[in-house]
Amino acid sequence: MNIGVIGLGLIGGSLALAARKHIKGCVLYGEDQSEIHQNQAFELKIINHSLKPSNYSAMDLIILAIPVDASLEVVLPLLDQINDNTLLIDVGSTKSMICKKIELHPKRNQFLATHPIAGTEFSGPSAAFETLYSGKAQILCESNKTRPDLLEWAVQWFKNMGMQLQEMDPKEHDKHIAYVSHLSHISSFMLGKTVMEKEQDEKAIFDMAGSGFASTVRLAKSSPSMWTPIFEQNQANILEVLAEYIANLEEFKSLMEQKDFKSVYDKIQQTNSIKEILAGIN
Amino acid sequence: MNIGVIGLGLIGGSLALAARKHIKGCVLYGEDQSEIHQNQAFELKIINHSLKPSNYSAMDLIILAIPVDASLEVVLPLLDQINDNTLLIDVGSTKSMICKKIELHPKRNQFLATHPIAGTEFSGPSAAFETLYSGKAQILCESNKTRPDLLEWAVQWFKNMGMQLQEMDPKEHDKHIAYVSHLSHISSFMLGKTVMEKEQDEKAIFDMAGSGFASTVRLAKSSPSMWTPIFEQNQANILEVLAEYIANLEEFKSLMEQKDFKSVYDKIQQTNSIKEILAGIN
Secondary structure (H helix, E strand, O other): OEEEEEOOOHHHHHHHHHHHHHOOOOEEEEEOOOHHHHHHHHHOOOOOEEOOHHHHHHOOEEEEOOOHHHHHHHHHHHHHHOOOOOEEEEOOOOOHHHHHHOOOOOOHHHEEEEEEOOOOOOOOHHHOOOOOOOOOEEEEEOHHHOOHHHHHHHHHHHHHOOOEEEEOOHHHHHHHHHHHHHHHHHHHHHHHHHHHHHHOOOOHHHHOOOHHHHHHHHHHHOOHHHHHHHHHHOHHHHHHHHHHHHHHHHHHHHHHHOOOHHHHHHHHHHHOOHHHHHOOOO | OEEEEEOOOHHHHHHHHHHHHHOOOOEEEEEOOOHHHHHHHHHOOOOOEEOOHHHHHHOOEEEEOOOHHHHHHHHHHHHHHOOOOOEEEEOOOOOHHHHHHHOOOOOHHHEEEEEEOOOOOOOOHHHOOOOOOOOOEEEEEOHHHOOHHHHHHHHHHHHHOOOEEEEOOHHHHHHHHHHHHHHHHHHHHHHHHHHHHHHOOOOHHHHOOOHHHHHHHHHHHOOHHHHHHHHHHOHHHHHHHHHHHHHHHHHHHHHHHOOOHHHHHHHHHHHOOHHHHHOOOO
16 A cells, blocks of 8 residues: 655654554655655655655555645645545644635545644654554544545544544634634743743743743744644634633733732632543543 | 641642651651641651641741742741741742741741742642652742851752752742743633633533643643732732733734734744743753
8 A cells, every 4th residue: 555645744754654553564655845854754764755746646545744825735736646546634733725625626535634633842754753643633524525435444544543533514623723722822822922022131030930831832832834824724713712812811910900819719710620621631 | 857847738748758858867747727638648648747836846947838828927927936946948939028028027037938940730738749849940039138057958958859049039039930930820721711611512622622732721720729829929020921921912913813924924933942941941
C-alpha cells in the first residue's frame, strides 16, 4: 500500500509514523515545501520516498497535513490527479471551507474530512511521534459522503491507532472548536505578549515565573504559519467567542474595581467545576 | 528542633515534608482550620503533633502558610506569642501588606517574608509532596531586617532544599508577580468560565477539547479561598496588568475584524520568542 503525506510537520509526520506502525507493508511517500523538513523526514525514517505530483496517481492514500489556507488551494487539483480508488484525508483544524470547496468535485466520495484533536506546541518532523493520536478524539465531518469502502478502511485505521471517533457537522465543528482550541491559543498568545511587553527590560521577572505561567503561555509557542490561516478561516466564530471572553474579563475587572471580592470568590468557585470536565481530557 | 506549620495545605504540607527530609531530628507540629485536613496530615505523616497556641512559645520555627488575608490577621498575635529565638517565616503570594503590618513589631527581626514560586493547581495535605520546592525560585523580601543568625539558618535550609534565592523589594515583588502569576490565573479562570457558560448544554464540545485547552485552563481549578485574598491584596497591580491584557485582546480582535491577517501573523511570531523565556522555567 502506497501512502503519500503532504506536509511533514508534527501532524503529518506523526500520522506517517502511526501508519508505519499500524498498516502492514505500507510504503511512505512524503513532501514538504521546506527542504530542511523534507531531509529531516528521511533522516528520522518518517518517509521512504519523496512524493511528487507525478506519484499522486500511484497512491492508495494521501494525507493532506499542511496549513489550512494551503489545503484550500491544493485540494481540487489533488482530487483531479488521484486515481479512482485513492482516499484523500484532510486533517486541518477548520472544516467548513474545505468541505464546501470539494462538495461538487466528481471525486467527492474519495475525500474524508477529519480533525484529529491532538498536537503539541512544537512543530516540524522532529516534533512528530508515533503515539501522538493514541487515546485522542478524531472528528469526522460529512463521512456519509465518503465512499463506504474507503470510509470503513479509514475508520478501522483510526481505531487501530486508539482514536475515539465522533461525527460532527462541519459548521458545528468550527463553532465548537473556536471555544476549546482557537480561543485558548489567542488567550495564550496575548498573555505572552502582555508579559513580554512589560518586562522586556526587566529580566528579573522571568525568574519569578513558575509552572503556572508556563502552562498558560505554553500555546504561545505555536506556529504563526499554522495558526494565522485557522484564525482567518474561522474568523466569524472566533470573533464571537473572543468578545465573550473579553466581556468576562471586563466583568472580573469591574468586580475588582468595586472591591466586590465576594463575587470574585463566587466566580472562581463556579469555574472550579471545570475540574470534572478536564478529568476526561488526555 | 520544634517546627510548627500553620496551614497544612499544598504549600505548608510540602514545606513540612521538606523539613522532615532536610532538618535532622526535627519534630513537626501542625494546625489547620479544617479538621479533615488536620487528620489527613497525621495520616500522611506530614506532622507528629497538633500545634496549639499554647505550643507557640516552644517552637524554634513557625511557618505561616494560610491564605494571605488570614495571615494578616494572625501575624501580630503570633509574633507576640513566640519566644525570643523563634523564627517566623511567611510564604504568601503577596508581600507588601504583610511586611507593612509587622514593620513596627518588637520582634520584627524574627520574621522572614518569603515567596516560594512553586505550586500546583491542587490543594490540601494530600496534594503536598517533599520535592515541590526543589529547583524552584525563593523570593526573600527585606531579609536585611531579619536577625542574621535566623536568616542564615533559613537560607541554608532553602539551599538544602534546592531552591534558588533572590532578594526583592516587597512592592516590586507584588508588581512583577501580578504579571507572571496573578494574571495567568485570571486569564485561566475566565477562559474556563467562557467555555463553560457557552457549552453547558452541549456536552459534546468537551470531547473536542485537547491538551492545549487543558493546559490553558489548568489554573482554573485553583482554590478561591487562596486566590480571592491574593487578588484583594494586590488589587492595584492586578487592575493595571488586567487592563493591558484586555487591551491586547481588543487589538487582536480589531485586527481580525479588519481581516488584517498579516498583522495577526506578525503578532504571533513576535510572541513566539517566549520560547526562550519558558525554556528557563521548571
